[in-house]
Amino acid sequence: MKRYYSLWKSTWWLWTLIIGGALFLSTLNDILFYVSLVYLPICLIVFLWFGLVRYDEQGNEVDMT
Secondary structure (H helix, E strand, O other): OHHHHHHHHHHHHHHHHHHHHHHHHHOOOHHHHHHHHHHHHHHHHHHHHHHHHHEOOOOOEOOOO
16 A cells, blocks of 8 residues: 555646546536546556556555666
């Protein structure tokens, strides 16, 4: 769980912008609302994947080189 907390601390502004943009666009049109129903779970999966790849169990960033 520390890895996801570390990811959220370093990229909270990006994920807030992505989710906020999806929610804003979903209010404009019915089609965009249905697109956001697919888009938001995909964003959750991407967040979890980045947490697994970029951080270890203690929440330290993994050197990717």
